[in-house]
Amino acid sequence: TIADFVTVQKALVESLGIRKLALVAGPSMGSLQTFEWAARYPEMVAKAMPVIGAGEADAQLIAWLDVWAAPILVDPNWNKGDYYGRTPPHAGLAKALTVVTLQANHADWANATFGRRPAKADEDPAKALGNRFQIQSILDHAGEARAKVSDANHFLYLIKANQLFAAGGTSLTDAATKIKAPVLLITQPRDLVFTADMVDRTADTLKKGGVDVSHVHIQGLADPGNNPDHQ
Structure with missing residues (x-):
């Protein structure tokens, strides 16, 4: 706590x-x-x-923090927290930290920095499901980078401490x-x-x-x- x-x-x-x-x-x-x-x-x-x-912490914050935790909890590699010595829930942790990065910034920042630009100039998001916007790509890269130096269980306990x-x-x-x-x-x-x-x-x-x-x-x-x- x-x-x-x-x-x-x-x-x-x-x-x-x-x-x-x-x-x-x-x-x-x-x-x-x-x-x-x-x-x-x-x-x-x-x-x-x-x-x-x-x-x-009020009810709204408690609920938002639950959203932060969700990608880890649904990652099968989390294994109810027992993943040490096994494949860690890197994908879930990376996506969780992507959510944190987005919520830690304001819409004005997102719109001013990225707008509706595609991640790749030659890959129009309207042409294929896998073609992405720049903000999606940048946020995912940020989540991946942070996940490499973070631990999923540690993050979940921090979330619980904040909720309590x-x-x-x-x-x-x-x-x-x-x-x-x-x-x-x-x-x-x-x-x-x-x-x-x-x-x-x-x-x-x-x-x-x-x-x-x-x-x-x-x-x-x-x-x-x-x-x-x-x-």
Whole structure:
């Protein structure tokens, strides 16, 4: 779980003789660990800065993460996780990471970068089922590359840890009463994983619990303008 990660991190920090952290920060899953640090060990965290993340996984995120896992689970080489010393579920893992890459980017990025261009100039996608668009080919290559340095079971356990996440191990509402550090929430309003409404709910819940929350919206590469919007 995310709590397990943070427990190990705390043990490492304490082994180095550190008793107080001036700032805990991290993006994406690192933001979940930031929330966990602030809720589980409030006496150690002076300030918290979760970047593009929420204080707990909602139903929509849980379901999307299930979609991420699905290609591995239907790959016969996964063998219910018992594939070590055998052929690993490389195809399923590659396709899973293709899905992650797509959802981690916005439609504006996809349209601006690839449009409707074919993968090969002489292979019109309208002429044969096997002729592909450029975005399909590029995403598959990205998934293949990442799969070569990843492990399917490791990825599935990360997915489960994210699905189970609620700051402090119970609920964000409960965590909000434990967090003492001021929180600087940095978000991208059009993120497709940690959506704007999910992050807004996190900010509102923290504020209701008495947490000092600042909320900054940042722009992505495909967004018009580049000035953060402060709340």
